[in-house]
Amino acid sequence: MSGVLSNRWLLALAVLAVLLVAQVLLPPYHHTNFARIMVLASFAIGYNIAFGYTGLLSLGHAMFFAAGIYAAGLGAQELGLSMPAALAFGALGGLVLALAVGLIALRTSGVAFLIVTLMFAQAVFLTTLYFNEVTKGDEGFVIAEALRRIEIGGAELKLSDPTVRYNVALALFALCYLASIALLHSPVGRVLVAVRENEQRTRMLGYNTFGYKLLAMVISGTISGLAGAAYALLFAYVGSTFASTQYSIYALLWVLLGGLGTTLGPLIGTGLMSYLVDFASDVTSSYLIVVGVVLVVLVLAFPKGVVGTAIERWGRLRS
Amino acid sequence: MSLLRTEALSKRFGGLEAVRNVDLELPAGEIRAVIGPNGAGKTTLVSVISGRLEPTAGRIFFKDRDITGLSAWQRARAGIVYTFQITSVFPKLSCHDNLALAIQRRRMTGLAGRLREDPAALRAEVEAALARVGLAEDIDRTAAELPYGHQRLLEVALGLALSPELLIMDEPTQGLSNAEIARFCDLVRGIASEVTVLLIEHNMPVVMDLAERITVVERGAVLAEGTPAEIRADAAVQRAYLGT
Ligand SMILES: Nc1ncnc2c1ncn2[C@@H]1O[C@H](COP(=O)(O)OP(=O)(O)O)[C@@H](O)[C@H]1O
Ligand SMILES: [Mg+2]
Numbered sequence: 001m002s003g004v005l006s007n008r009w010l011l012a013l014a015v016l017a018v019l020l021v022a023q024v025l026l027p028p029y030h031h032t033n034f035a036r037i038m039v040l041a042s043f044a045i046g047y048n049i050a051f052g053y054t055g056l057l058s059l060g061h062a063m064f065f066a067a068g069i070y071a072a073g074l075g076a077q078e079l080g081l082s083m084p085a086a087l088a089f090g091a092l093g094g095l096v097l098a099l100a101v102g103l104i105a106l107r108t109s110g111v112a113f114l115i116v117t118l119m120f121a122q123a124v125f126l127t128t129l130y131f132n133e134v135t136k137g138d139e140g141f142v143i144a145e146a147l148r149r150i151e152i153g154g155a156e157l158k159l160s161d162p163t164v165r166y167n168v169a170l171a172l173f174a175l176c177y178l179a180s181i182a183l184l185h186s187p188v189g190r191v192l193v194a195v196r197e198n199e200q201r202t203r204m205l206g207y208n209t210f211g212y213k214l215l216a217m218v219i220s221g222t223i224s225g226l227a228g229a230a231y232a233l234l235f236a237y238v239g240s241t242f243a244s245t246q247y248s249i250y251a252l253l254w255v256l257l258g259g260l261g262t263t264l265g266p267l268i269g270t271g272l273m274s275y276l277v278d279f280a281s282d283v284t285s286s287y288l289i290v291v292g293v294v295l296v297v298l299v300l301a302f303p304k305g306v307v308g309t310a311i312e313r314w315g316r317l318r319s
Numbered sequence: 320m321s322l323l324r325t326e327a328l329s330k331r332f333g334g335l336e337a338v339r340n341v342d343l344e345l346p347a348g349e350i351r352a353v354i355g356p357n358g359a360g361k362t363t364l365v366s367v368i369s370g371r372l373e374p375t376a377g378r379i380f381f382k383d384r385d386i387t388g389l390s391a392w393q394r395a396r397a398g399i400v401y402t403f404q405i406t407s408v409f410p411k412l413s414c415h416d417n418l419a420l421a422i423q424r425r426r427m428t429g430l431a432g433r434l435r436e437d438p439a440a441l442r443a444e445v446e447a448a449l450a451r452v453g454l455a456e457d458i459d460r461t462a463a464e465l466p467y468g469h470q471r472l473l474e475v476a477l478g479l480a481l482s483p484e485l486l487i488m489d490e491p492t493q494g495l496s497n498a499e500i501a502r503f504c505d506l507v508r509g510i511a512s513e514v515t516v517l518l519i520e521h522n523m524p525v526v527m528d529l530a531e532r533i534t535v536v537e538r539g540a541v542l543a544e545g546t547p548a549e550i551r552a553d554a555a556v557q558r559a560y561l562g563t
Pocket of ligand 2: 361
């Protein structure tokens, strides 16, 4: 047992070590790409906790990501919050929204849940457009360079500096990644998986399944909000696109591609998809067709996602 | 003192009254069998008792406390445990994780208890719980890999692992081999000193062997109640159910 346990954490540390070392090897373009992927993968980790672990198929997670983006962006720009405070404010934004949406949407399940989350996200998206005097709507706004600084013991770190940006993204990803592993392998994580596998049975074992689903939504929304906040602060842009359905679908695709319910899946899925889009748009202007075809092929070749299928073929890393 | 008592319990599905005015009283420590033809309402009755279904009318008392308004998970916590007629385990999870779910619940107090566990200690407890039904060897297999009869036993093990005060089992021996049935009967006799058992069972030798009292249900209502000998001798029961 202890062998399995250390394997799990060794793999995680190896992944983080690779990401740490990669920054000195990567050319500038990929350096920025990796930083972006790590932030988006954190969002995917949040989504994975709801859908992958607990089986809550939401099609509205963009609203939690956007809640983080706007809370952090407006918090920094309008309220003068420091960078760490803006980050925390973003996570809080995701938390509060997930709690409110969860209390209502979790009264439904299955397709109805999917539709209710979609509608809520649409409402949030329209809200960002409606209040365009504050949010600048579709166009969005850029967070002033002067605000994006962290003071640590007299030294000043600029978030616009590529090295700082990469390492903040890495720290965020490491936090979310390690937390998601710890959660999945805790007693609570076991209950979340049980809810996914057989909710009625879980209830008859004495678990308040509604409470656990709400907990999963709240953790998921908080991580998504945190990721959104980091995205806004690191890449300096806040706009309503991030609240659009497209980003909810992205989260779903990243997680499916990487491997539903696996802890490494979100990173692999986000990375693959990001480079796929990149590559395809270099080759042709109708790159979405290429992306679509490759996605179909990948899903056929890896029905449980890249990581999920690898685990099935080459031993159970999760057991 | 009665452990469980129902008062005029009824459950209606549209036009069908599946349970009609049932007054049931179950003393602590008893093994009670519920028998009756298919469709008599036995599963519906115990589903209402366990909280899986809401009654249309009537009240349920557990240890003299009215539990009619409690949800299923609260009743499970109070000590009423239900094992399903249609096997309902976690097919994709290992037998270890199936049992761990039942065992870990009472340890999940405080933040530390919810987020951390001692894998070795848990595994030892899971192994012991599986051994009670003869499945210790299968600890690392997924539940779906087990043959049907063994999934039934896993279901029983899940119920037992919750340390119930009232254990409701809905046709637990369905699909078991004779040897497994014998083992199951030993198991039930073994726990009967601590646990009150409400057993729905079609297999008459098992009923006659285990039950201290028998309740006969027909068309949703209680037709007769008594010791195995009394029930065997009851003419109405013979006509309605035993078919002689
Ligand atoms: N969920 C349900 N909806 C409608 N009718 C049901 C439902 N469950 C059971 N019934 C009906 O209620 C009656 C009693 O069923 P049940 O309690 O399963 O009987 P038993 O367990 O004694 O075989 C049957 O006629 C059955 O068709
Ligand atoms: Mg039945």
